[in-house]
Amino acid sequence: xxxxxxxxxxxxxxxxxxxxxxxxxxxxxxxxxxxxxxxxxxxxxxxxxxxxxxxxxxxxxxxxxxxxxxxxxxxxxxxxxxxxxxxxxxxxxxxxxxxxxxxxxxxxxxxxxxxxxxxxxxxxxxxxxxx
Numbered sequence: 001x002x003x004x005x006x007x008x009x010x011x012x013x014x015x016x017x018x019x020x021x022x023x024x025x026x027x028x029x030x031x032x033x034x035x036x037x038x039x040x041x042x043x044x045x046x047x048x049x050x051x052x053x054x055x056x057x058x059x060x061x062x063x064x065x066x067x068x069x070x071x072x073x074x075x076x077x078x079x080x081x082x083x084x085x086x087x088x089x090x091x092x093x094x095x096x097x098x099x100x101x102x103x104x105x106x107x108x109x110x111x112x113x114x115x116x117x118x119x120x121x122x123x124x125x126x127x128x129x130x131x
Contacts, residue, residue: 001111001125002028004088008101016095020102029128031068032110036124038062039077043124044117049079063126074100074127079119087123105129 009023039053039062046054053062059075076097081087091097100106106127114122 001084001088001113001123002026002109004084005101005109005125008088008092013092013098013102015092015098015102018095018099020099021104023102023104024107026106026109026127029068029108029110029130031066032063032108032126032128033112034110035059035062035066035068036075036110036112036126037114038066038112039075039126040112040114040122040124043077043079043122044114044119047118049077049119049122051075051077059126063128068128069131070128071131072105072129074103074106076100076123076125076127078123079117080121081123082121084123091125100125100127103127 006025012022078087107129110126112124
């Protein structure tokens with residue numbers, strides 16, 4: 001997922017009506033990955049699909065709880081797709097998700113994936129830049 005995302009960032013592209021220049025490659029971050037994996041697992045275990053956890057926690061709450069000291073963050077979620085290629089392709093076709101992928105302010109990425117729940121496959125990307 002990291003290499004697919006970085007390959008997408010390496011080329012200029014249009015997300016909806018906004019054109020983005022190529023963006024620098026992202027680095028893997030363990031704290032962002034911990035938050036992403038926990039959210040993917042929670043969605044599968046509780047059979048829901050949302051950026052807000054069923055206990056009301058937001059992406060910011062989850063990423064902060066994982067110990068990531070952020071200045072900016074973003075999140076992409078997907079459910080049902082069976083391969084990373086399918087997921088990234090879908091995100092690049094969605095203006096909001098595409099903007100997250102192409103956002104040059106983001107420097108790090110954490111990815112979560114779990115099988116289970118009603119969608120059978122849950123994917124989470126947490127983007128960030130730390131202090």
